[in-house]
Amino acid sequence: MTLAGNSEANSAIEAAINGRALHSYLITGPRGSGKHLAAEILAAGLVCRSQSGRPCGVCPACIKVSHGTHPDVVALAKEGKENFLVSQSRFLKNDAYVRPNEAERKVYILPDAGSMEASAQNALLKLLEEPPEYAVFILLCEKDGLLLETVVSRCLHIRMLPVTVAQAKEVLRQRFPELSEGEISSAAESCGGIIGRAISALSGEDSEEQIASGIAAALAGSGELELYIACSKLEGLSRSSLRTALGILCDIIADAIVRSPDPSRPASTQQSSALAAKFSQSRLTSIYNIARVLYDRSELSLPGGSLPAAAAARLYSAATT
Numbered sequence: 001m002t003l004a005g006n007s008e009a010n011s012a013i014e015a016a017i018n019g020r021a022l023h024s025y026l027i028t029g030p031r032g033s034g035k036h037l038a039a040e041i042l043a044a045g046l047v048c049r050s051q052s053g054r055p056c057g058v059c060p061a062c063i064k065v066s067h068g069t070h071p072d073v074v075a076l077a078k079e080g081k082e083n084f085l086v087s088q089s090r091f092l093k094n095d096a097y098v099r100p101n102e103a104e105r106k107v108y109i110l111p112d113a114g115s116m117e118a119s120a121q122n123a124l125l126k127l128l129e130e131p132p133e134y135a136v137f138i139l140l141c142e143k144d145g146l147l148l149e150t151v152v153s154r155c156l157h158i159r160m161l162p163v164t165v166a167q168a169k170e171v172l173r174q175r176f177p178e179l180s181e182g183e184i185s186s187a188a189e190s191c192g193g194i195i196g197r198a199i200s201a202l203s204g205e206d207s208e209e210q211i212a213s214g215i216a217a218a219l220a221g222s223g224e225l226e227l228y229i230a231c232s233k234l235e236g237l238s239r240s241s242l243r244t245a246l247g248i249l250c251d252i253i254a255d256a257i258v259r260s261p262d263p264s265r266p267a268s269t270q271q272s273s274a275l276a277a278k279f280s281q282s283r284l285t286s287i288y289n290i291a292r293v294l295y296d297r298s299e300l301s302l303p304g305g306s307l308p309a310a311a312a313a314r315l316y317s318a319a320t321t
């Protein structure tokens with residue numbers, strides 16, 4: 001099992017599995033770039049029972065990892081930073097000193113390490129500095145710079161990079177054998193090398209980025225109803241997806257303020273330019289502040305179905321008054 005493209009990541013993972021694994025790995029890359037898959041391959045490789053070609057994908061250990069039921073591969077839930085602070089870091093501290101059940105190693109996957117507050121990162125740092133000899137920690141993070149330098153310096157850093165159109169096509173053909181070559185090609189060409197984006201597009205889901213882009217487009221269009229419909233797509237998202245969508249919306253508005261679109265997000269580049277063309281800097285700053293409040297609030301208590309309506313009303317008011 002290897003990742004499409006990403007030869008450096010594949011080499012680092014192979015070295016960990018077949019050589020001497022380090023105690024901590026940091027995998028960074030945009031959403032949809034394969035961080036979770038990389039972590040799963042690494043974790044499965046470390047507990048796989050096969051003598052060669054680890055992870056084999058077929059032994060009982062590999063199957064348990066792929067079903068999320070291996071007792072020695074612990075993936076912490078994606079949650080807001082409060083939960084991470086209160087329950088997860090305490091859990092991690094206690095659990096890491098319990099020896100593995102069936103494998104030689106015990107692997108912890110921290111899917112949203114960038115959301116940890118400094119105090120939680122410092123608690124984790126103690127564990128990374130003096131880990132039990134069998135423990136391996138895999139931290140996933142969307143952007144560089146969200147983790148303390150002291151934490152990063154403890155980890156081997158694996159960066160997930162965009163793949164080529166040909167590599168994306170190969171993965172998509174296997175995943176969607178029922179689709180035409182034209183559909184596969186257009187998804188592969190428009191995903192910016194981030195296969196996860198092409199997969200959500202072909203699965204017919206609105207990705208968080210599409211939802212955020214839709215809200216930005218509606219803001220630039222200024223119709224209140226249009227904005228309400230775009231915001232209604234926030235309804236029913238999980239807490240982490242809601243936070244991601246609102247975070248991307250903040251990024252799009254921030255890019256419009258500094259007039260420097262993010263080239264890794266072709267869909268939102270267009271929206272940043274549209275916002276920059278329509279609004280003054282100071283108006284954009286007011287809109288940004290509202291988006292930022294919504295983002296911060298999404299991490300605290302979720303006011304249920306009232307958030308989409310509140311988001312639409314407050315953004316509309318910031319854009320027009």
Ligand SMILES: [Zn+2]
Nearest residue numbers: 048056059062
């Ligand atoms: Zn195996």
